Amino acid sequence: KYLQDPLVSKECKDLMSTLSKNRGWVLPVMYNYQGFWHSISHLQGVLSFQKHFPAQDTDIFVVTAPKSGTTWLKAISFAILNRTSYPITSGDHPLLKTNSHELVPFVEDIYADNPNPDFSSMPPPRLFATHVSHVSLPESVHVSKCKIVYMCRNPKDLFVSAFHFTNKLRLEHMGVNSIEEMFDLFCKGVSLYGPYWDQVLGYWNESLQRPKQVLFLKYEEMKEHPGTELRKLAEFYGCPITPKEEEEGIVDAILRLCSFETLSNLEVNKNGTLTTGLSNQAYFRRGEIGDWKNHLTAEMVEQLDMITEDKFHGSGLTF
Ligand code: A3P
Numbered sequence: 001k002y003l004q005d006p007l008v009s010k011e012c013k014d015l016m017s018t019l020s021k022n023r024g025w026v027l028p029v030m031y032n033y034q035g036f037w038h039s040i041s042h043l044q045g046v047l048s049f050q051k052h053f054p055a056q057d058t059d060i061f062v063v064t065a066p067k068s069g070t071t072w073l074k075a076i077s078f079a080i081l082n083r084t085s086y087p088i089t090s091g092d093h094p095l096l097k098t099n100s101h102e103l104v105p106f107v108e109d110i111y112a113d114n115p116n117p118d119f120s121s122m123p124p125p126r127l128f129a130t131h132v133s134h135v136s137l138p139e140s141v142h143v144s145k146c147k148i149v150y151m152c153r154n155p156k157d158l159f160v161s162a163f164h165f166t167n168k169l170r171l172e173h174m175g176v177n178s179i180e181e182m183f184d185l186f187c188k189g190v191s192l193y194g195p196y197w198d199q200v201l202g203y204w205n206e207s208l209q210r211p212k213q214v215l216f217l218k219y220e221e222m223k224e225h226p227g228t229e230l231r232k233l234a235e236f237y238g239c240p241i242t243p244k245e246e247e248e249g250i251v252d253a254i255l256r257l258c259s260f261e262t263l264s265n266l267e268v269n270k271n272g273t274l275t276t277g278l279s280n281q282a283y284f285r286r287g288e289i290g291d292w293k294n295h296l297t298a299e300m301v302e303q304l305d306m307i308t309e310d311k312f313h314g315s316g317l318t319f
Contacts, residue, residue: 012044022190025166025182036133037194045112046132052115053138058124059146065199066131066192067161068153069219071283074100074129075258080234081127088253095257097268099280104129131193134202150203153219154319155196155308156292159186168282183300187307197311204317220289227251260287
């Protein structure tokens, strides 16, 4: 399904004809809308999301660029927010049977299929995910008090992860992309929902201006100080870890449940597929910091570091 053309509205078709195009990482073409690159189905989804999404002040959005650790952040957020209904250590926690992408769907994917989805059965706080850049969020989100958690990742690891992931998505007859080709595109900003740095900066700046609304996290900090970051998340979501929960060891229990080791070894994630047809396994590769050292040449590292330094110069953001 993820490779099929979606039902594209006339509005989307008209718009597409006016947008800059470039080659895609999986599908042949990507379109630049509001400064960011989208595949055709994402473009349709973003347009519908912008036009029809009725935000509520209690909504929560988990936002990332693809391959920043979305699967992990979705799992942790779901576990934190639903810990009363779904006790973490119960043997039938939803995360043991269902991939986090099904539990916390991408809102633009929902809108790509249906311009008027029914969210009425979702009790507040509604938890959504998106890869959409800050500038392209619906106006209803901008004017609401909803909370946004953005997680970024070191661009070198993110690129390597995206390179492997997108090659897995390509059908056999499409052949595989070379790392050199994809590196070149990535550096030019041509990646899904990219330019990566522009997306990061959009949310970073927003987190500085509206810290109560936007929490900015880093994959690397989540790996290095997971307990601290998890407590920060729970606090931000308005459901801090209580002293009693601390005593019971809930932080470690959530981290264990959502760990790469636990999730990647579950039957559902080894052999299951998403409703999009994608294999759950594709979302779990190594889950480590620094795998770029095994894939990038010294020249690539220098080039990427220079771009990152240049783009983030003066922002206070470092990697
Ligand atoms: P690698 O390809 O570097 O291994 P996303 O979820 O945004 O698609 O990102 C996928 C990346 O997050 C992959 O990185 C994947 O292995 C890693 N990942 C998935 N689940 C994880 C977890 N529970 N903990 C840490 N990393 C995880």
